Amino acid sequence: MATTAASYTTTPNDLTPEAIESYRQRGFVRVSGVISPEEVERFRQAAQGLAERKESLSKSGTFTQLVNAWQEDEDMKALTLHANVAGIAEKLAGVPLRLWHDQILIKQPHNNRPTNYHQDQPYWPHANSEHSISAWIALVDVPVERGCMTFIPGSHSRTELQAQNLEDSRSLMTICPKLEWDERVTVPLKAGDCTFHHSRCAHMATPNDTDQPRIAHVVILMDATTTYTGERHVVTDPLGLQPGQVMEHEMFPRVV
Numbered sequence: 001m002a003t004t005a006a007s008y009t010t011t012p013n014d015l016t017p018e019a020i021e022s023y024r025q026r027g028f029v030r031v032s033g034v035i036s037p038e039e040v041e042r043f044r045q046a047a048q049g050l051a052e053r054k055e056s057l058s059k060s061g062t063f064t065q066l067v068n069a070w071q072e073d074e075d076m077k078a079l080t081l082h083a084n085v086a087g088i089a090e091k092l093a094g095v096p097l098r099l100w101h102d103q104i105l106i107k108q109p110h111n112n113r114p115t116n117y118h119q120d121q122p123y124w125p126h127a128n129s130e131h132s133i134s135a136w137i138a139l140v141d142v143p144v145e146r147g148c149m150t151f152i153p154g155s156h157s158r159t160e161l162q163a164q165n166l167e168d169s170r171s172l173m174t175i176c177p178k179l180e181w182d183e184r185v186t187v188p189l190k191a192g193d194c195t196f197h198h199s200r201c202a203h204m205a206t207p208n209d210t211d212q213p214r215i216a217h218v219v220i221l222m223d224a225t226t227t228y229t230g231e232r233h234v235v236t237d238p239l240g241l242q243p244g245q246v247m248e249h250e251m252f253p254r255v256v
């Protein structure tokens with residue numbers, strides 16, 4: 001399906017210096033219309049189809065989690081490597097990026113479980129990656145009641161924190177009590193809109209209290225210079241990477 005740049009509300013060229021500055025100061029930004037309405041329909045169907053064929057990595061009930069969907073489905077590959085999403089991400093990050101991994105995250109209706117506060121970076125076997133960024137793309141309308149994201153502005157400056165326990169709603173605030181009193185910003189999205197967040201920006205997602213599934217696709221990009229630490233991770237474990245090597249591999253293509 002041919003899609004022209006004109007059908008996107010926001011392209012890399014539309015990003016204002018204020019939006020880029022806001023992302024760098026706060027660690028997240030909302031960007032509208034990163035994919036077209038036709039693409040929303042195509043990618044939503046692809047995500048739902050893959051969820052019927054593939055087992056969820058997460059068994060917690062928080063969400064159905066399908067990691068590296070781009071390896072299993074051509075339509076999901078088109079979304080994960082989408083030039084508009086990657087172009088905006090690279091402008092926000094300000095450095096060349098490569099794919100780390102993607103994940104479809106579906107919160108089932110009335111799942112009754114928030115995604116607890118955490119930073120992403122502490123779970124990853126990465127060094128030399130100061131600018132990693134996630135594009136959280138809504139494939140359905142996501143009002144607050146369907147499981148949208150909430151961010152703690154400025155928390156991406158906390159680079160010293162250990163990995164948080166996702167099963168414990170108090171974990172992040174126990175590790176870093178100061179964050180308890182910081183502002184929190186909740187960001188509902190229309191289908192086709194996206195939040196971009198820095199990998200150290202603390203965030204959570206509300207439960208899905210509606211009758212419709214919440215379907216999001218997250219494209220996670222890392223600095224092109226990222227090196228592998230050797231720590232265990234489901235994405236890198238099968239690849240035979242050497243600790244210290246730059247993460248140049250066909251699983252981690254450059255995206256722009």
Ligand SMILES: O=C(O)CCC(=O)C(=O)O
Nearest residue numbers: 105115120134136205218
């Ligand atoms: O969508 C969610 O429930 C959480 C997403 C998340 O934690 C992330 O994209 O880093």
